[in-house]
Amino acid sequence: MAKSNRSPRRSAATSGASGGAGKSRVVRLGLVQHACPPSAGKPANLKTAVAMIRDAAGQGAQIVATQELFMSSYFCQVESDKLFALAETIPGPTTDTLCALAKKLRIHLTASLFEKRTAGIHHNTSVMIDPAGKIVGKYRKMHIPDDPRFFEKYYFTPGDLGWQVQETPHAKTGMLVCWDQWYPEAARLTALRGAQILFYPTAIGWYHKETPFDRAQQIDAWRTIQRSHAIANGVFVAAINRVGVEDELEFWGSSFVVDPGGVVIAEASGKEPQVLLADCDLGRIDEIRTGWPFFRDRRIDAYGDVVKRFVDPA
Secondary structure, eight states: EEEEOOOOOHHHOOSSSSSSSTOOOOEEEEEEEBBBTTTOOHHHHHHHHHHHHHHHHTTTSEEEOOTHHHHHHHHGGSSSSSOOOOOBBBSHHHHHHHHHHHHHHHHHEEEEOOOOOOOOEEEEEEEEOOSOOOOEEHHHHHHHHBBTTBBBGGGGGOOOOOOEEEEEESSSEOOOOOOGOOOOHHHHHHHTTOOSSEEEEOOOOOEETTOOOHHHHHHEEEEHHHHHHHHHOOOOOEEEEOEEEETTTTEOOEEEEOOOOOOOOOOOOSSSSSSEEEEETHHHHHHHHSEEEEEEEEGGGGGGGGGGSSOOOO
16 A cells, blocks of 8 residues: 655745745645556556555645656666557557546646657657646656666657746646756756756666665765755756666665755655655745845856867867
8 A cells, every 4th residue: 555645735935936925835746656566567557556646636736746657667677679569659548548537636747658759769758737638748858878777778769849847827847857867957947947846757776786885875866966956946856766676676766855945845765655745835936046046146158068068178
């Protein structure tokens, strides 16, 4: 049985991000963290996710987010042409189910899927679905890793939709995916487009032979980089990871939400399935950006080299 954390709504703040002085704008997020055992098929994983999405909505979540590629085990540990059969078109059977669910529950739902665009072109794609059951946003993962047990370049074409923001009644959101979370450029450019909450569906874990030191260092780096995105951009960041052992990887869970000051306001178990709730007061964005005006002080006239692969010494 998946655990849930029941957190009370925060009291009103003294300022709002876009609602004017004296107003608080609080949005409740629901992050869905679960295992995807290699023995489970797509119908079983979808059933698990649907039940947890219902749980999140029942606890007042207004925007619910899945983990990365939640419909299957993390198949990128090996290169096999047979695994392309897991991919679906968007719209397709899974998005049809999720659209109907979002409409019934009256929520916004962001989900991470293995998209078949056409024969030979596949993407790691997130969608945003509104309470009317319509797909109102799509993002294709831009940064694609290629490491032992993370052979994503074999499966995924790099995204070509750019950095996007989804306008919802609750908040302006940005959808990024896993490996994107290590790149400050992705967070910055999405925030510059107006995103108030960045979602990072994730599949990250340890190789079985890694030392305790390596394990501690890796999860600390993972938390630190995402906290830094929140601080540098004055936004909320929500990371959604999976749990469980799949072949050579042990996924470390620990889904979390961090506020614009870098404070972790909610964190899930490292081992157990969980519906993680977090109340995000958008008034914190205005408060933090007023005290830390990083956008104001950017030297946009001096950043030309950032678009180069490497800057050779003079």
